Amino acid sequence: MAPPLEISIPTTSLHTPADGSKPYTLYNITLRMPLRSFVVQKRYSEFAALHRALASQAGAPPPEPLPAKSWLRSTVSSPALTEQRRAALERYLRAIAEPPDRRWRDTPAWRAFLNLPGGGSGGGGGATASVSGASVEARLPAIGPRDATLAAASDPATWVDLHKEMKDLLKAARAGMDRREGLPAGSVEQMEAGTAAKKELIKAGSLLFALAGGLDVMKKAGRLGEGELRRRKDLIAAAKEEKAWLDQWALRSGGRGGGRGASQGVASESDRAALGVARDGPMARRPVGRTIGRPLPETERTRELDNAGVLQLQKEEMAEQEQRVNEIGRTVQQLKANAIAIDEELTYQLGQLDHLNEAVDAHERKLAIANRRVKNL
DSSP states (O other): OOOOOEEEEEEEEEEOOTTSOOOEEEEEEEEEOSSOEEEEEEOHHHHHHHHHHHHHHHSSOOSSOOOOOOSSOOTTTOHHHHHHHHHHHHHHHHHHHSSSOOTTTTSHHHHHHTTOOOOOSSSOOHHHHHSOHHHHHHTSOOOOSHHHHHHHHTSHHHHHHHHHHHHHHHHHHHHHHHHHHTSOTTOHHHHHHHHHHHHHHHHHHHHHHHHHHHHHHHHHHTOSOHHHHHHHHHHHHHHHHHHHHHHHHHHHTSSOOSSSGGGGTOOOHHHHHHHTOBTTBSSOOOOOSOOOOOOOOOOTTTTTOOHHHHHHHHHHHHHHHHHHHHHHHHHHHHHHHHHHHHHHHHHHHHHHHHHHHHHHHHHHHHHHHHHHHHHHO
């Protein structure tokens, strides 16, 4: 039986179509399974279509109502409405995915909505339930689209899964380069091994870019503590260093001919030294500690001064910098006061819009009643 899905909507994304049409909000649906995770991006209209399809295919509406559409406000311009709808849609999906009643999640509409492999035709769920967890995960779509990958990297949990996938790609690239060096130069097998390793490096580079961008998003949103954020940045820095070394290895070890060793594409001792490759491992460790460079060059202001004059000049510049920092602090305080005033005004205006929205709904209900009475006349 397939393992239960851990489903959530941790984040949203603002998408602007390439054709210049109106932007809209995408809800980043994160699905976690025992072996992997992936992200599906859907807009509100797709949720509405899912709701209608589930009610039709299962014979009853889902247990949790779909959040209503707002006619006066848009999620594009209202962060509060975006967060409110995100939470409501997450409850809607969990009400289908978690309870024992499988009627709605055994429908083709549910599986198509989440890009899950089809496991049966309707509400019976027999074929769906017979699919093992491992086979289901093997057939899940990989995180391919750039926007979905960035969305996955912006979630603390799926970030870890993406990092593991990136490390596996680097490991596969390293194994491919090792295999390439042991094959006859110019052979088809050698070229295939090198090409496969470079493909893995390209995929790892794309994931590295997404992981770094996800850390920036999580830092701004405050989803990670300082210690954990620093640890993950160190992981990214180490992975970038490893990928850069593998890129150099792929470039320097290709295109050699002859016998074994240097004549068959195996890196020579000089090449290994240039790349920092040790005999007992593929990568040498960087020296620990600081590298001291040459003294800073003289400038027009310091050339005619002795040590005491340079010290005095440094003190004057530090005093000027401190004064500028104080001025910036006062400006920031003023901006903060303005932002608080704007926030209070927006809160008041949003409240008025909510009242207006409720009044419109009430008038719509009255109009519906009046229309029914007119039809009965």
